Amino acid sequence: MNFRKRNIIISGSSAGIGKASAELFLRNGGNVVINGASETGKEVAEELDRKYEGRALFVQADLSTLEGCRKLFDTAIKELGQIDVLVNCAGIVPEGTILDFDEEDYDKAFDINVKSAFFLSKLCAEHMVENGKGTIVNVGSVAGLIGPRNRALYAATKGAIISLSRAMASDLADKNVRVNCVCPGMTDSPSLEKRIQGSEDPIKTRKQFENGIPIHRIGKAEEIAQCICFAASEENGFMTGSVITVDGGTSL
Numbered sequence: 646m647n648f649r650k651r652n653i654i655i656s657g658s659s660a661g662i663g664k665a666s667a668e669l670f671l672r673n674g675g676n677v678v679i680n681g682a683s684e685t686g687k688e689v690a691e692e693l694d695r696k697y698e699g700r701a702l703f704v705q706a707d708l709s710t711l712e713g714c715r716k717l718f719d720t721a722i723k724e725l726g727q728i729d730v731l732v733n734c735a736g737i738v739p740e741g742t743i744l745d746f747d748e749e750d751y752d753k754a755f756d757i758n759v760k761s762a763f764f765l766s767k768l769c770a771e772h773m774v775e776n777g778k779g780t781i782v783n784v785g786s787v788a789g790l791i792g793p794r795n796r797a798l799y800a801a802t803k804g805a806i807i808s809l810s811r812a813m814a815s816d817l818a819d820k821n822v823r824v825n826c827v828c829p830g831m832t833d834s835p836s837l838e839k840r841i842q843g844s845e846d847p848i849k850t851r852k853q854f855e856n857g858i859p860i861h862r863i864g865k866a867e868e869i870a871q872c873i874c875f876a877a878s879e880e881n882g883f884m885t886g887s888v889i890t891v892d893g894g895t896s897l
């Protein structure tokens with residue numbers, strides 16, 4: 646995979662899968678715009694910027710608002726001039742059944758998980774259509790494909806991401822803009838670790854999670870990053886509208 650001279654925005658890349666993807670794009674020669682809701686991604690970007698030849702810059706922006714999406718897009722254009730790849734990775738994982746959630750929970754989950762991807766994609770797609778090329782990778786989840794227990798709201802947002810990806814791929818295919826959706830299964834990340842550590846018996850909880858996955862282990866953020874970069878790569882130029890699971894067999 647060669648991302649030399651290519652500029653990549655990755656939403657929600659101050660930690661977890663997004664951060665691992667930023668590092669892989671940089672290792673393959675790209676310039677990346679790292680984003681997070683808080684300032685914590687600043688240090689991540691500074692460290693990666695020192696380590697690799699390409700640029701890593703940080704934009705703090707809450708993407709649950711159109712204003713936040715504009716801030717990220719406008720800063721990326723101002724600093725890098727052109728955007729070749731967008732990865733929509735920002736997300737939260739609300740836990741519960743439909744009986745547990747109220748309107749505020751619903752709005753928050755849809756604003757962060759869906760609205761951010763919708764409007765960031767819109768801004769980047771307009772720019773990519775003008776440039777005559779570009780590629781977008783949305784991070785869905787296996788939860789959007791199966792009927793996971795205790796994840797009603799999360800599954801609804803990720804189902805929306807999968808449908809949005811396919812519809813965008815249809816609309817943009819003849820404009821040389823590819824759109825694909827990577828659907829991870831359970832993956833090691835700060836948010837998963839918090840969930841495990843917050844349980845009554847973290848060692849038992851981790852074992853239970855592992856045993857629930859056919860391959861008997863939790864995925865690594867770097868493994869999901871491989872698939873995200875592959876979906877975005879020019880070498881993979883014939884793939885659009887694909888929904889790719891990377892889940893140790895969970896969706897089987």
Ligand SMILES: NC(=O)c1ccc[n+]([C@@H]2O[C@H](COP(=O)([O-])OP(=O)(O)OC[C@H]3O[C@@H](n4cnc5c(N)ncnc54)[C@H](O)[C@@H]3O)[C@@H](O)[C@H]2O)c1
Pocket residue numbers: 656657658659660661662663680681682683706707708709733734735736737738757784785786787828829830831832833834835836837
């Ligand atoms: N880790 C998993 O097990 C898993 C499984 C399937 C799908 N996913 C999806 O992968 C993506 C990344 O997950 P992760 O576990 O690596 O995440 P994480 O919780 O470790 O990191 C989430 C990132 O999203 C950012 N973010 C959250 N709210 C935001 C907002 N309002 N505006 C801007 N950024 C915001 C955070 O700052 C952070 O950079 C998410 O979309 C998640 O749904 C994760």
